[in-house]
Amino acid sequence: FFFFPAVPILACGGDDCKIYLFIQQNDQFQKTLILPGHEDWIRGVEWAVYGEDLFLASCAQDCLIRIWKVCTKSKQLPETEDDSIRLKENVFTVKDTDTTYAVTLESVLAGHENWVYAVHWQPSFSKDGSMQQPMRILSASMDKTVIIWEPDKESEVWLEQVRVGEVGGNTLGFFDCQFSPDGSMMVAHAFHGALHLWKQATVSKKQWTPEVVISGHFNSVEDVKWDPEGEFIISVGSDQTTRLFAPWRRKQETEVTWHEIARPQVHGYDMRCLAMIGRFQFVSGADEKVLRVFRAPKNFIENFSNITGIPMEKLCSHQSSDLPEGATVPALGLSNKAVFEGDMAVQPAEDEETFNTISNQYPEIYFQPLILTEPPPEDHLLQNTLWPEIQKL
Structure with a gap:
């Protein structure tokens, strides 16, 4: 108008x-x-x-x-033979x-x-x-x-x-x-x-x-829990996601704001319930009638320390050497698969002979470890902040 x-x-x-x-x-x-x-x-x-x-x-x-x-x-002027295309x-x-x-x-x-x-x-x-x-x-x-x-x-x-x-x-x-x-x-x-x-x-x-921009569930939130130390919260919703919110503390600034810093689970069913079973472990349930147990990967704990300002020494008791770097969702799957440091080193061969066997050579690794000092944008939340699933009940 x-x-x-x-x-x-x-x-x-x-x-x-x-x-x-x-x-x-x-x-x-x-x-x-x-x-x-x-x-x-x-x-x-x-x-x-x-x-x-x-x-x-x-x-x-x-x-x-x-x-x-x-x-x-x-x-309009009268048209001549020399008139250009109009x-x-x-x-x-x-x-x-x-x-x-x-x-x-x-x-x-x-x-x-x-x-x-x-x-x-x-x-x-x-x-x-x-x-x-x-x-x-x-x-x-x-x-x-x-x-x-x-x-x-x-x-x-x-x-x-x-x-x-x-x-x-x-x-x-x-x-x-x-x-x-x-x-x-x-x-x-x-x-x-x-x-x-x-x-x-x-x-x-x-x-x-x-x-950095605000983010959150786009459908009803079904359950929410604090972590045992009271330093972050996890929520599940009928938008089929599990989201983790924590305070962002800027260096040399007093301002503290809460943001979504990880999306541990992007599911194929509406989420219904949630329970914390440790500092960096939780169980979630969805309409599929299955409970799934998740544990934080190494990359999340490092970024959690950077964003919240909590020293790594305080979090080290929750970190072990055998923790995976992150997680990814296999094609047509619902279970987050752990990604270890050795998995990311695997690179597909590029010569013509092995290119014909592309389905056998290309691993389904979409996770890329990130060093974050501020809340991640949406595309990183979707594929680089997943937690590996360690148990199915």
């Missing part, structure tokens, strides 16, 4: 792959123009003003983004002002590999007493990426400038995204209820780093 000169204009996309423009006339919105072009359901449209022209960005399930330009139609114009007239406008397709952005769910312009800002609109858009897709697009200064062709997102995990991509008011941060949210935040680096403007 946008206020055109003197009258409001409304754009909406439908499941018929078309964008409809409505102009307010006689206190009613009347369908004025149809913009075809997308080949699948349209998921998002947003207006922006740049100079004297109006721009509309649209995204759809055809994996494409289209940018449309709305401007005052000038008088873009097709869609024309409409606003009766209240008796002005004719032309809508042309400015650009088609192809970079996403799955449905594009959201597209947003960077917010305008006030400069020298007037509002300035940056020519910059942000898009979120089910291909697990968020992209910043800008026109090249020389060729004015829209190009992908920054791409951020997730790698691996069992997520389904992003549903929406937004710029911060000054354009220095961007936030996106995913199917599993997770928020993702990236911040622009002060040195390199094209470098964006993931930032």
Whole structure:
């Protein structure tokens, strides 16, 4: 929705792959123009003003983004044999002002590999007493990426400038995204209820780093327990996850905030109950009617010490030399499998002869040990903070 000169204009996309423009006339919105072009359901449209022209960005399930330009139609010169190829114009007239406008397709952005769910312009800002609109858009897709697009200064062709997102995990991509008011941060949210935040680096403007953001269950919490020392809590929920929350103590700062620092169990059934059976051991139960016992791996205990500020000496009594580094979930499995240091050293052979026996050579190791000094982002929570299962009841 946008206020055109003197009258409001409304754009909406439908499941018929078309964008409809409505102009307010006689206190009613009347369908004025149809913009075809997308080949699948349209998921998002947003207006922006740049100079004297109006721009509309649209995204759809055809994996494409289209940018449309709305401007005052000038008088057409008579065509000659030397006329160059012109873009097709869609024309409409606003009766209240008796002005004719032309809508042309400015650009088609192809970079996403799955449905594009959201597209947003960077917010305008006030400069020298007037509002300035940056020519910059942000898009979120089910291909697990968020992209910043800008026109090249020389060729004015829209190009992908920054791409951020997730790698691996069992997520389904992003549903929406937004710029911060000054354009220095961007936030996106995913199917599993997770928020993702990236911040622009002060040195390199094209470098964006993931930032700590709040997280938690995206469905009902069924049980929660303190650890025996009262230094962290574990909860289970019907979102099929077991989550561990602990205080984050920054060095040389007094501020302490609680965050999710591990996701010991990502299950295939809704979780129902939980019991602690030691400092770093717990039992959980789900709708599958099976109780599973988990024990913290070495990598978690090290990161727990770094984030909470609790010295390793205090935790050493709970750490033994035979502890695994972490855990991973085998394909089509429900039991977290321990990953030891020797497992991570196994690398698949790369020569052509063994490449043909890929199923026999590639181990199912997705865990990568991390040295954390702050709460991990969502993609690490999903695949690098699991606890190995040591017993099934």
